[in-house]
Amino acid sequence: MNSTVGDRRRARRTNRPPVLAVLMAGIAVAFFALPFFGLLWRVPWSEAWSLLTDPESLKALRLSVYCSLWATALAVVFGTPLAWVLARYGFPGRRIVRALCLLSLVLPPVVGGVALFAAFGRRGLLGDPLFDWFGVRLPFSTAGVVLAQTFVGMPFFVLTVEAALRGLDRRAEDAARTLGASPWYAFRRVTLPAIKPALFAGAVLAWARAFGEFGATITFAGNFPGRTRTLPLAVYLALESNPGQALVLSVFMIAISFAVIVGLRDRWLGGSSDGDPT
Amino acid sequence: MSLHARVVAELSTFRLDVDVDIEDGETVAVLGPNGAGKSTLVKAIAGLRPLDEGFVRIDSIVFDDPDTGVFVAPEQRNIGVVFQDHRLFPQLDALDNVAFGLRARGMSRTEARRVARAWLDRMHLSDHAAQKLDTLSGGQAQRVALARALASEPRLLLLDEPLAALDAATRAEVRRDLRTHLTGTTASALLITHDPVDAYALADRVIVIEDGRVTQSGDLSEVTTHPQSRYVADLVGTNLVPGTIDAGVLRTSDGVSIAVPADSPDGPAFASIRPGSVALHRSEPEGSARNVWLVEVIELDVRADRIRVRLDGPIGLVAELTPPGHEALALRPGDRIWASVKASEVGISEDFSR
Incomplete structure (x- = not known):
């Protein structure tokens, strides 16, 4: 029949994207790829290894790994119950609480740093009590870096896990309860295994964000070698004193982020995982 | 063990208000059309949904009573539930599903698995112990779910349309297993169903619920002879x-x-x-x-x-x-x-x- 032939022809045509779309998409790909190739092109490859392994770089790398892993741990420990409460319990103002917790996703990191300062800084909301009671000064300390990274990284974890919990069938938990499982036991043996992929994905996203954190860190924790100077800060600093080193460190960080994104597969590509040095 | 309950629950479209009494060793079938409140009744007795009014009592122990503020959590009630959609845990194999309740109550892994294996044997499922949920047939999954509920030796067994999701031949097989366990033990059971054949094969007594209210209760033959509503006449009165x-x-x-x-x-x-x-x-x-x-x-x-x-x-x-x-x-x-x-x-x- 005529209509069948027409349908088939139309179907075949829709399988191939329009030329214009291909063109625009090509430009977009180039836009993302070019800076990366530019980096690769500019990197002084002969000195790359020595620049990457010089004591200052290694110090920054060590600090970055240390702080970002702590930030990820905090995000998981506090983010899981938070995601649980947000996903499972209706309470007045839940939407506002949720928005507050996810605010740093859309906040310029510098603003986050300023806000952290206002809360935990020397003259901040909790600055004096923290010092008087615990002898803790968060700003310009390694703990401050962890705090700043957690602040920007945790929403990624909470968002991912909350979505998984919402999508989860509660009926399995109900069944577990009738079998004598306490809420905690049911959570551990029924809920956690079911959301394991989301926990993992959320933790990796939070880690990647923490690892690349710049704005909040430099605002709140400053830029002290060995104490608060993480890799992104080292890159920024090296840009003036030793551009070759900045390039090498940048490529190194891109390689790590890229590995993380590829490792996460396409379906977890929802959120950005790279820090933007603003 | 005997159950005495008055379950009142405010649902979005109507109010469930039902009295249920089950004597020691008795199996009572609750019949009713879809949306009559049957599943809410199960949830309320199991403790998965607190009562709005009424009470749930097993022997002399009060499990739920909004008037006095008593509410016993589901895990403390030891009321077994078999759900229509089996609700097995997908990450566990058949054996560990059956062992779950025993483990949750503190039994060692080895001992729990030993008991669970005995239950699978009784359900003629020993060959499927190591199978994951997605490789079991509907009837096998439902029998694993039955074994899982029975393994903790519940005071009361709630069966929420346990056969409804199965095809006719499988339904008859699982019904046979149910019958073996309901008549072979002194356990009391509440069977939710909309199939009079289930009631006939498994229950001593029926309660008919329509729009949240009991419209009739008694022996099946009594209900068949004197149907009090069109629904009963059409469905149960066969x-x-x-x-x-x-x-x-x-x-x-x-x-x-x-x-x-x-x-x-x-x-x-x-x-x-x-x-x-x-x-x-x-x-x-x-x-x-x-x-x-x-x-x-x-x-x-x-x-x-x-x-x-x-x-x-x-x-x-x-x-x-x-x-x-x-x-x-x-x-x-x-x-x-x-x-x-x-x-x-x-x-x-x-x-x-x-």
Whole structure:
């Protein structure tokens, strides 16, 4: 029949994207790829290894790994119950609480740093009590870096896990309860295994964000070698004193982020995982 | 163990208000159309949904009573539940699913698995112990779910439409397993169903719920004879005759033969005869009906729109007459009349429960 032939022809045509779309998409790909190739092109490859392994770089790398892993741990420990409460319990103002917790996703990191300062800084909301009671000064300390990274990284974890919990069938938990499982036991043996992929994905996203954190860190924790100077800060600093080193460190960080994104597969590509040095 | 409960729950479209009493060792079937509140009843008794009013008591222990603020968490009640959609844990194999409740109550892994294995054996599932949920058939999964609920030796077993999601043949098999366990133990059970065959095969007593209220309760035969509503009349008020089919004839244990549709599979089955398809005659009928019995009128239940006649003969039967038909026959208890049923009007449910 005529209509069948027409349908088939139309179907075949829709399988191939329009030329214009291909063109625009090509430009977009180039836009993302070019800076990366530019980096690769500019990197002084002969000195790359020595620049990457010089004591200052290694110090920054060590600090970055240390702080970002702590930030990820905090995000998981506090983010899981938070995601649980947000996903499972209706309470007045839940939407506002949720928005507050996810605010740093859309906040310029510098603003986050300023806000952290206002809360935990020397003259901040909790600055004096923290010092008087615990002898803790968060700003310009390694703990401050962890705090700043957690602040920007945790929403990624909470968002991912909350979505998984919402999508989860509660009926399995109900069944577990009738079998004598306490809420905690049911959570551990029924809920956690079911959301394991989301926990993992959320933790990796939070880690990647923490690892690349710049704005909040430099605002709140400053830029002290060995104490608060993480890799992104080292890159920024090296840009003036030793551009070759900045390039090498940048490529190194891109390689790590890229590995993380590829490792996460396409379906977890929802959120950005790279820090933007603003 | 006996259950006494009055379950009141405010649902979005109606109010559930139902009294349920189950005596020691008894199985009570709750029948009702979809959306009557049957599953809410199960949730409330299991403790998955707090009562709005009423109480749930097992023996002398109060589990839920909004008036006094008593609420016992589901995990403290030891009430086993088998759900329609089995709700097995996908990350565990069949054995660990059955062992779950024992582990949750603190039994060691080795011991729990040993007990679980014994339960799988009893369900003829020993070969499937290491299988994950997605490799089990619907009937196997439901039997694992039954084993899982029974393994913790619950005080009370709640069966929420346990057979509804299964195909006819599997349903009959699982029904047989259920029967074995409900009659073999002294455990009490509440069976939610909308299939009168389940009630007939498994329950001592039925409660009919419509729109959140009990419209009728009692023995199945009592309910069949005196249906109080159209729903009961249509669904529960069906004559069910157990027997064995051989070449288009169902023979009961008393030796009565009933002609059934010729394509009915051989084997144990229930013949279901709708009261409306039982024709009554003052004199022996001639014609195509192959099932003709001489019966005695025991009782008449006269309603405005229909008249139910309980008959005693080779098999007990309930017939339903229209008011004009009733007028024409002018039946009285004690009358001896003829009852006929066409073979093509006899419904068949395969029954592997015997």
